[in-house]
């Protein structure tokens with residue numbers, strides 16, 4: 069996976085987001101200069117049991133490459149076997165999820181549960197690295213289970229020793245969930261502690277937030293999640309600002325609505341119109357944040373059923389925002 073460099077001009081990657089950063093969104097963000105994509109988390113157990121939905125999450129388009137498939141689970145052998153299966157889809161790297169705080173994933177023993185069992189976390193990384201080689205393996209994690217148990221440095225050292233090729237640190241504990249405020253010092257500490265690339269993540273909503281994370285942590289790249297919801301252009305804004313201080317404005321209302329339609333059209337291509345339009349409701353509402361009439365339009369987004377309906381709505385939004 070490519071890290072920040074003057075040559076690539078990519079200073080930020082799109083974060084994996086289950087139910088949000090699907091193939092359509094990942095492709096669009098890559099088009100705006102995101103450094104690479106990571107898939108929505110897929111259950112290693114689901115893959116091992118042949119679950120169709122888990123396999124769908126491993127599908128990759130060339131337009132989103134470099135692309136990493138993300139796996140979660142708590143059994144080293146099952147994780148390794150799932151990695152082997154994932155490799156059939158030709159990802160550019162495999163990412164191991166050690167940060168997901170949702171009850172379902174925690175209950176399975178995966179995601180941020182592993183922050184409480186570092187020997188097991190290390191075993192999982194070792195097993196996946198052995199199976200995936202020569203494809204690189206990255207690990208995405210949080211700073212710890214709670215504030216009394218910050219383990220970011222220790223897990224980073226173990227991951228490096230186990231053969232991880234890079235690390236992404238979402239600088240919050242599991243019990244902080246998504247509460248505002250991240251621990252930039254923990255990213256700096258991890259960066260100083262290992263020799264592999266470190267990607268900083270958390271609360272980047274503007275190019276200035278990205279610059280601040282680089283300045284405070286010395287990280288090799290930053291990763292943007294919620295800041296890219298309904299704003300795929302944030303990657304070109306971050307890249308322009310970090311390259312030479314250029315502040316790019318948001319696109320025009322025409323371009324915004326055009327991008328929304330383009331994203332949803334792709335979603336419909338991949339998932340069919342019925343599912344795509346239901347999933348598109350939240351994306352459409354994100355694209356409309358801050359616009360004139362946004363509250364009313366958001367309510368209409370919640371009723372979207374067809375692509376034609378979305379086209380009609382975007383025309384009304386444009387008219388109200390000229």
Ligand SMILES: Cc1cc2nc3c(=O)[nH]c(=O)nc-3n(C[C@H](O)[C@H](O)[C@H](O)COP(=O)(O)O)c2cc1C
Pocket residue numbers: 083084085086087088107108109138165167168208238269270271272291292293294295
């Ligand atoms: C809706 C949603 C879904 C997420 N799904 C995943 C996931 O599948 N895998 C993962 O590693 N992190 C997932 N995350 C966490 C993000 O990748 C990221 O670490 C977190 O949102 C912090 O970054 P941000 O402040 O830029 O949003 C998700 C976050 C959100 C908001």
